[in-house]
Each structure stands twice: as structure tokens, then as C-alpha cells.
Amino acid sequence: MKYIFGMLIGVCCFTQTQGQKLKTANDSLSYALGQDIGASLKKMEIPLEKDKFLLAISHILEGKKQLIPEEKRGEVLNSGLERVEKERIAAKKKASEEFFAKNKKNPKIVETKEGLQYEVLTEGSGIRPKLDDRILVHYTGKVYNGETFDDSYKRGEPLELNLQGVIEGWKIGIPLMREGAKYRFYIPYNLGYGERGSGPIPAFSTLIFDVELIDIKSTKEDAV
Secondary structure, eight states: OOHHHHHHTOGGGOSOOTTOOOOSHHHHHHHHHHHHHHHHHHHHTOOOOHHHHHHHHHHHHHTOOOSSOHHHHHHHHHHHHHHHHHHHHHHHHHHHHHHHHHHTTSTTOEEOTTSOEEEEEEOOOSOOOOTTOEEEEEEEEEETTSOEEEEHHHHTOOEEEEGGGSOHHHHHHGGGOOTTOEEEEEEOGGGTTTTTOBTTBOTTOOEEEEEEEEEEOSOOTTOO
């Protein structure tokens, strides 16, 4: 395979990279194009067969006969991407189910009827909030593989929020807490950000939140 074709999809398709240099402006342009294409493909999480991908590029650039006719390309792409997406969703759902089934065996874990799981890290002694309350919390949010996507502790400032405006997992879990408590919530995707995700949180993500209930800011009448 010609050097330029391997360059076209960046370092992710090279098996040996040591000693390679960008000597000309076209070298740099080719490498930058490869970086762009490679980054896009990585985000798509496609199970790419790199040799076939490179072969198609070479056929196009060299004007050779293509293995998939032009008129069939769209059909192959659409059906293939749809299949990959279904497989990815099924895999994420299965991973979530397995995670919660295993986590439930931990004697420290409590599960609600909605499927939220939680662990009491520190019990509080104050009142419990209601859904129409404003609360002040510190928290750390992670996806189930341990990657942190938000951390009020690192920002050095707790968050004040209305319980009506949070994800379902928080609406279910935080009213279980008393002021001063710290809980760890394990939130399935259907009680989190669902099938679409949000910002750095991918779709179908299991979430793990450590939440410290610092204060209930609204009226404390009728609180329990």
C-alpha cells in the first residue's frame, strides 16, 4: 500500500510509526487529513476493518474498479450503520443490566422500586428535602467505567439547585437523604440521561454520583 494512503487515516492505521517524518507541505496536509478522518471515525465507534478501509481509499484515488458498485454504496452504508448502532445499544443495555445485577449483591447496596441503587457513605441527622425544595449539594459524577464528567469539589463550590429540575435518579434518591448525609447513587440510563446522553455523557450511560446534602435552602416547614 502506498505511503500516502496509510497517511490518509492518521496514526490509528499505522502499525509502525517510529522514524516517520513530515518532510513537505503535502506530507503535513495528508497527515492532518488523516487526523481529521481518524478522529471522526473514532467518535463514531465503528468496528472498522482497517485493511478494507485503506483498500477502498486506494481504489478511489487510483481509479481502480470498486468492489461495491457506486449505486449500492448508500444502501450498504445505511444498513451497515443501522446494524452497528443496534449492536452498540444492545451491548450497552446488556452491560448496564450486568452491572446492576452484580452491584445488587453488595450487602451495602439498597435498591428502590424504580431501579435506583444507593449506598449510604455518611448518614445525616437533619431533615429530608421535598421535591419542591431548593438544596445545596457537593457531588462527583462518573460514568460506570469510573470516568469523571463533573465534580463540584474540584470547582471548589457546591451547587444550589431545584429538585424539580434534576434527573429522575436524583429526584428519587435525594429525598431519601437527611441534611449532612453523603450517599452514592447508581443510576441506570432510564433514570439518568436516557437514550440520547448529554454533553460528555454518552447515551445509555450508567451514572455513579457521590452526593453530599449540605443544606435545604427553601422553607423547612412540614419537613421530616
